[in-house]
Amino acid sequence: MADLVRFKNTVDGQSCESVSSRWLASVNPYTGEAWAEIPHCDADDASAAIESAHRAFTKGPWATMTATNRGKLLRRLGDLIARDAEKLAAIETRDNGKLYAEMHGQLRYMPEWFYYFGGLADKIEGGVLPIDKPNLFTYTKKEPLGVVVAITPWNSPLLLLTWKLAPALAAGNTIVIKPSEFTSCSTLALMELVKEAGFPDGVINTVTGYGHELGSTLVEHPMVAKVAFTGGDATGAAVYAGAAKHIKHVTLELGGKSPNIVFADANIDDAVKGAISGIFAASGQTCIAGSRLLVQRSVYEEVSQKVVAFAKSARLGNPMEETTQVGPVTTLPQRKKILDYMDVARGEGARCLLGGGTPDDPELAKGWFVEPTIFGDVSNSMRIAREEVFGPILSIIPFEDDEEAVEIANDTIYGLASGVWTSNIRRAFTMADRIRAGTVWVNTYRAVSFMAPFGGYKMSGIGRESGQAAIDEYLQTKSVWINLAEGVANPFVLR
Numbered sequence: 001m002a003d004l005v006r007f008k009n010t011v012d013g014q015s016c017e018s019v020s021s022r023w024l025a026s027v028n029p030y031t032g033e034a035w036a037e038i039p040h041c042d043a044d045d046a047s048a049a050i051e052s053a054h055r056a057f058t059k060g061p062w063a064t065m066t067a068t069n070r071g072k073l074l075r076r077l078g079d080l081i082a083r084d085a086e087k088l089a090a091i092e093t094r095d096n097g098k099l100y101a102e103m104h105g106q107l108r109y110m111p112e113w114f115y116y117f118g119g120l121a122d123k124i125e126g127g128v129l130p131i132d133k134p135n136l137f138t139y140t141k142k143e144p145l146g147v148v149v150a151i152t153p154w155n156s157p158l159l160l161l162t163w164k165l166a167p168a169l170a171a172g173n174t175i176v177i178k179p180s181e182f183t184s185c186s187t188l189a190l191m192e193l194v195k196e197a198g199f200p201d202g203v204i205n206t207v208t209g210y211g212h213e214l215g216s217t218l219v220e221h222p223m224v225a226k227v228a229f230t231g232g233d234a235t236g237a238a239v240y241a242g243a244a245k246h247i248k249h250v251t252l253e254l255g256g257k258s259p260n261i262v263f264a265d266a267n268i269d270d271a272v273k274g275a276i277s278g279i280f281a282a283s284g285q286t287c288i289a290g291s292r293l294l295v296q297r298s299v300y301e302e303v304s305q306k307v308v309a310f311a312k313s314a315r316l317g318n319p320m321e322e323t324t325q326v327g328p329v330t331t332l333p334q335r336k337k338i339l340d341y342m343d344v345a346r347g348e349g350a351r352c353l354l355g356g357g358t359p360d361d362p363e364l365a366k367g368w369f370v371e372p373t374i375f376g377d378v379s380n381s382m383r384i385a386r387e388e389v390f391g392p393i394l395s396i397i398p399f400e401d402d403e404e405a406v407e408i409a410n411d412t413i414y415g416l417a418s419g420v421w422t423s424n425i426r427r428a429f430t431m432a433d434r435i436r437a438g439t440v441w442v443n444t445y446r447a448v449s450f451m452a453p454f455g456g457y458k459m460s461g462i463g464r465e466s467g468q469a470a471i472d473e474y475l476q477t478k479s480v481w482i483n484l485a486e487g488v489a490n491p492f493v494l495r
C-alpha cells in the first residue's frame, strides 16, 4: 500500500489523520485497484470536527465577519475551483469511474454556485413589520442556523457538496462534511483550496468513513443544527429519524424513478436522444435518471427500436478517454445490485431488448462494467419500474393517451424529475401541471442550473437546493419587539 496517494481530513484548519490512525482504501472502478487512502474516522473524529465548527460559529473571525466579506471568500473559492477544475475532475473520475468529460463539465460549471451564493450573502434581508399594536417597533432578522452537517453520495461528490456548501456558507453557518466512503478524495483535495481562499479555521471541516458508524454519529450529535443529506431514500429515512432526536433542520435529496414520456407528436429523434441521456449518461448513476421511458403506443415500436440501436452503439471504455461514452459503475456492491435487478426483470416477464449482463470485451475485464440494458413490455407494477436501480437499465412502458401517461408517471413513491416530449404546447403545459415531481423538462432532459430550485416531491426528498430559495434552507427568522412606551402593561395577559 506504500505507493497509494494519501488524502487527509481538515479539522480546525489543520490537516489530520483519524484519531485511530486507521485508513480506508479508495478503489478505481476502471482498474478494480486501490489508488488512494482516506482516514477511517469514527465518533472521536466526529466530535472534534463538530466542536471545531461550533467554535468557529460562535467565536473568532467568521462569527463577526460581514456578509460582504463572506461573499468575497465564496467567490475566491469559486475562482480557485475554476483554476483547478481539471485536477479535481481527474480525481473524481479515478474515484467514481464516471466520464472525465462529465466530471470536468461539472467542475467547470461549479464555480457559478459560489459566485451566485457569494453574491446573495449580503442580500439576506429581514423587514420592518407594520404591527397592529401601539408603541412597538417590530422587525425580523434572518440568522444562520449554526453547525451544518453535509453528507454526500458517490455519484457527483463535489457538485452535490457545492449545492450545500455555497448556500450554507453564504448564510453564515459553519460546516462538517462527510463525503461517501467510496469517493472522498476530491472533497479532501478541495480543502486545500478552502485554505488558499482564506476561510478561517473551523468554518469548513471534513471527516471520512462509513455512513453507519460515522454518518449517524454526526447526524445525532446535539451541537449540530442542520443536516443536509443527498443519498438513497432508506438512508434518508434513517437520517431524518436521527435528526428528529434533537429537532434538527433537514434537507433530504433522495432517489427517483423518473418518467420520461414520449408522445406520438414529438420529434422522435430528439426524444430518442433524450431517452439515452436520461438513462445511459453516467451509467444511470444519477438521481434524475429517466429510468421509466413511457411511450405512446402508436410510436412504441419505432421509439423502442431507435433507442435500442442508439444504445447499442455506445462505446464502453476507459472513462478518462474522450471517445468513451459509458464508463464502469462506481462500486462492486452497486454492480451486483444492478445485475440482480436484471434477473428480477426477466423473472417478472420483461423482454430484454439489449444488454442484460456484463460486457465480454477482455479490455474491460478488470473494471466494474455493466452493459447498457433495455427492457421492453414493462408493466409499471413490476419491481424494475418501481424501485430505483441506480444503473444503466431502461424500462420501456407503453401508454394509450394523456390520461394514462399521467397515471403511470405519478404511480410511484418518488417525485424527483420527469421529461415530456411533445410538439403540442397545450399538452406540454398540462403535463407540467399534472406531473407530481420537483422538476419537469419539456423537450430536453438533465438540465440543472445554480438559478433553478432542485428537489423532490414525495419520497424523493424535502427542501430545495439551488436558486434563491436555497439560502432560506440555511436560515431561521427572528422577530424582535422593541417597546417604545414607558412602563409595562398588565403582566397577566397576552400583550
Ligand code: NAD
Binding pocket: 151, 152, 153, 154, 155, 156, 160, 178, 179, 180, 181, 209, 210, 211, 212, 214, 215, 216, 219, 230, 231, 232, 233, 235, 236, 238, 239, 253, 254, 255, 256, 286, 287, 288, 388, 390, 416, 456, 460, 461
Ligand atoms: P447512500 O444513501 O448509501 O449514502 C449516501 C451518504 O450517506 C454516504 O456518504 C454514506 O456514507 C452516508 N450514510 C450511509 N448510512 C448512513 C447513516 N445511517 N447515517 C448517516 N449517513 C449515512 O447513497 P449512495 O449509494 O452513496 O448514493 C446513491 C443514492 O443517492 C441514490 O439513491 C440516488 O438516487 C441518491 N442521489 C440523490 C440525489 C438528489 O439530489 N436527489 C443526487 C445524487 C444521488
